[in-house]
Structures are given as C-alpha cells and as structure tokens.
Amino acid sequence: MTRRILAAVTGLVLALTVAACGSDDDAAGDTRTVKVGYIAGPAPGMHLLLAKERGYFTEQGLEVETIPFQTGISLSNALTGGSIDVGVMGAVIANFPARGQGKVFLLNNLEANIQQIWAAPGSGISSIADLRGKRVATTTGTAAHLLLHVALAENGMTTKDVDLVNLDMPAVANTFVTGGVPAAALWAPFDNQIKEKLPEATMIGTAEQFQPKSAIAGGWVANNRFHAEHRDTLVQLTRAWLKANDDIVNDQPAALAAGCPSLAEFMTAEVCAQIYQQARSYPNSEWSTLYADGTVAGWIGQMEQVFVDIGALPTFVEPTQFLDTSIFTDATA
Known part of the structure; x- marks a missing residue:
C-alpha cells in the first residue's frame, strides 16, 4: 500500500513538474525577442524608440531589444552577420540591401531638410x-x-x-x-x-x-534569414510602427517629448526635436498609397542610382528585388 501511495505521489509530482515546464515554454513562446539595431538619430530612430516607450511592441507580443549604432555601415555589417535581426537606418537602405544584404520592409519618413x-x-x-x-x-x-x-x-x-x-x-x-x-x-x-x-x-x-530627385528616406531592413523565417514578426513590428506614426502625425510635440529622452546619451531633447522637425512625415493612409503606387520603390531606386553614380554600388538592382511592400499591406489589413 505504502509503495502504491509513494508511486502515485511521485507520478503526480512528475506530472505537475512537466506541466509547469510546459507552461513556462508556452509563456516564453507568447513573447518573441527581436534585436533591432538603429542609427542613433531622431529621423531614423524615432518610430522605433516611441513604439518601445509607449509599449506598442509589447501589445504585439514582442520584446524589442534596441541597440544603437553610429554609422549605417557598421549597422549593416551587424545585420548581415546576424548579430541583430532588424536594422533601422538612413539612406543606406538603398545600398546594402541592393547587394543582397537584407530586405527593406518599411520606411520612416523623408529627411527633407536634415x-x-x-x-x-x-x-x-x-x-x-x-x-x-x-x-x-x-x-x-x-x-x-x-x-x-x-x-x-x-x-x-x-x-x-x-x-x-x-x-x-x-x-x-x-x-x-x-x-x-x-x-x-x-x-x-x-x-x-x-x-x-x-x-x-x-x-x-x-x-x-x-525633391523628388533628392528624396532621402530611411527605414527598416530585416536580415535575409529573419525575413524568410519570421515574416509574421515583421508584420507585428509594422503594426507597432503604425501606432507610433499615428502619434507622430497627430501630436508631434507629445510624441517627441516621449521619444527623444531615449537619445539622451547622444543629444539633448531640444536638439532631438529640432532635427526631427526637419523630416517629412506622412499619415498611415498616405503611406498605403505611396507603397501601392510605386512611389516608395521609386524613392529607393533614386537613392540607389546615386550610389551607383558615385561609385558606392557596382550596378543598379531593381528595388522590387529587395523591397517587400506586402508586409506593410498585411499590417494595415
């Protein structure tokens, strides 16, 4: 009798242990960690930093680890090497992805007077x-x-x-x-x-x-492996971006007041706001049109052609080969 009771208790303990472990795995599975590198400046970084500050990534079940970089070259190298999943950068979105190093899936703004x-x-x-x-x-x-x-x-x-x-x-x-x-x-x-x-x-x-010949845009690039294996996560990132963009368009002073402190290591909040005010933002509805009618691809192509002209790229590659507009479309559906 004692042995049967002991066996039953032992079995129950093991079952509870397995169940507990399973619960931990499930809980961990509910939140995906994404490593996002970004250029530490207001124009490329504001949507990312604001979405993190206001919990928009968390709402999407994402834990975003932000890693600042000083140059697009070092950021692109980290992206290609796989130490980060996504890079948020400036005009180099039309350079390294054209070499086959990553997929562009989201733009932030035009750096109009920056x-x-x-x-x-x-x-x-x-x-x-x-x-x-x-x-x-x-x-x-x-x-x-x-x-x-x-x-x-x-x-x-x-x-x-x-x-x-x-x-x-x-x-x-x-x-x-x-x-x-x-x-x-x-x-x-x-x-x-x-x-x-x-x-x-x-x-x-x-x-x-x-402009439009000098349209300088920055945006988000996923490394090739992450784009292929975690497309759903890119859609979630974009949904969080959409909320941040709404905030920037509808109440820019409040949005900058919330996002600029994240750049305190690099500049004052006043300078941060001053720089971002020189960028041109668009409402989400207008972005949908710009993706659909080919304007976004055109901007990227113009930047890429200049990189070719100045010798920074060997040949021109059609932007449609490294730009995935379907992620934005799915995020807004």
Missing part, C-alpha cells in the same frame, strides 16, 4: 552653381554626398567639377567652421556647430529643394 549644403562667408559662394572648382567637404557614400550629387547634377555639374574632400562628419563640420574648406555637405545636428561658430555662413541647399 541633409544640407553650406557656404562659408567670404567664399564667393551664394548658390550651388558657385561650387564649381571649389573645395567641398563631405562624407562620401552617405546621404549628404547623395544630396551634393543631385544638387550638382541639377546645376549641370558632377562631383568631378568640384574638389571633393572626404572626411568623417565631425571633421567635415570642424574643417568648415575653422576655414579649411569654403563649402560643406552635412546633416543635422552638425549644422548647429556652424550656426554657433560661424553664424555668417549661408545654407545654400537642402534635400527638400531638389
């Missing part, structure tokens, strides 16, 4: 046309270089018609304000350094002036 071209006082430069033969500092292969290329082309020139000085972006701004070059193509917030240290300088061009 990319800028400046002329120093006393340089004799008052317009883009005046850049011919002048030294122009920028970081080659970046969105600022993209703007410079388009602006020159619109004025009948190429980068061969200027003396291009390739520096990292902090050095671009510093060299310009200290008189090392008469012109510079850069992005915010480096314009603040110019306004503070060289207030007589003139901004002679922004990306918005040359």
Whole structure:
C-alpha cells in the first residue's frame, strides 16, 4: 500500500513538474525577442524608440531589444552577420540591401531638410552653381554626398567639377567652421556647430529643394534569414510602427517629448526635436498609397542610382528585388 501511495505521489509530482515546464515554454513562446539595431538619430530612430516607450511592441507580443549604432555601415555589417535581426537606418537602405544584404520592409519618413549644403562667408559662394572648382567637404557614400550629387547634377555639374574632400562628419563640420574648406555637405545636428561658430555662413541647399530627385528616406531592413523565417514578426513590428506614426502625425510635440529622452546619451531633447522637425512625415493612409503606387520603390531606386553614380554600388538592382511592400499591406489589413 505504502509503495502504491509513494508511486502515485511521485507520478503526480512528475506530472505537475512537466506541466509547469510546459507552461513556462508556452509563456516564453507568447513573447518573441527581436534585436533591432538603429542609427542613433531622431529621423531614423524615432518610430522605433516611441513604439518601445509607449509599449506598442509589447501589445504585439514582442520584446524589442534596441541597440544603437553610429554609422549605417557598421549597422549593416551587424545585420548581415546576424548579430541583430532588424536594422533601422538612413539612406543606406538603398545600398546594402541592393547587394543582397537584407530586405527593406518599411520606411520612416523623408529627411527633407536634415541633409544640407553650406557656404562659408567670404567664399564667393551664394548658390550651388558657385561650387564649381571649389573645395567641398563631405562624407562620401552617405546621404549628404547623395544630396551634393543631385544638387550638382541639377546645376549641370558632377562631383568631378568640384574638389571633393572626404572626411568623417565631425571633421567635415570642424574643417568648415575653422576655414579649411569654403563649402560643406552635412546633416543635422552638425549644422548647429556652424550656426554657433560661424553664424555668417549661408545654407545654400537642402534635400527638400531638389525633391523628388533628392528624396532621402530611411527605414527598416530585416536580415535575409529573419525575413524568410519570421515574416509574421515583421508584420507585428509594422503594426507597432503604425501606432507610433499615428502619434507622430497627430501630436508631434507629445510624441517627441516621449521619444527623444531615449537619445539622451547622444543629444539633448531640444536638439532631438529640432532635427526631427526637419523630416517629412506622412499619415498611415498616405503611406498605403505611396507603397501601392510605386512611389516608395521609386524613392529607393533614386537613392540607389546615386550610389551607383558615385561609385558606392557596382550596378543598379531593381528595388522590387529587395523591397517587400506586402508586409506593410498585411499590417494595415
């Protein structure tokens, strides 16, 4: 009798243990962890950071681990290497994915006035046309270089018609304000350094002036394996993005007040808000149209073509080969 009771108790304990383990697995299965790398700036990062801050990813059953990066190159390398699942970046969405390194599935905004071209006082430069033969500092292969290329082309020139000085972006701004070059193509917030240290300088061009040819968009890229195996998770990420985008469009000051503190390590909330206000956001309904009518693919193709023209890409690849618009469509269904 004692043995039978002991066996029964032992069996019950084992059953409860197995059930408990099964419950833990099920609970863990309810939440998927996604590693998302992002460029630590307001234009590329705001939707991600706001959705995390306001719990929109949690509502979708996702735990999103955010990892900041300083350059699109390092972020793209991490994405390709598999240390992150998704990357949120700027214009390089039209570069590395075109090489077969990831799938674009979501855009954030247009960086309308974030990319800028400046002329120093006393340089004799008052317009883009005046850049011919002048030294122009920028970081080659970046969105600022993209703007410079388009602006020159619109004025009948190429980068061969200027003396291009390739520096990292902090050095671009510093060299310009200290008189090392008469012109510079850069992005915010480096314009603040110019306004503070060289207030007589003139901004002679922004990306918005040359749109649609200079449409500079940033967005979300999944590594190839994650895109193939976890498409449903990308749809969930996009649903969270849609809620964040609604917030940004409907009450931008409140949205930035909630999202900008996540970038406190890199800039003040005031600078963060100032930069994002130079981007162009669209309502979700308008985004649906932009995906459906091919505008999004067109923007990416324009950026890609510039990368080809400046030698940052070997050949042009149709954006439809690395852009998956169906994820946005499914998220809005």
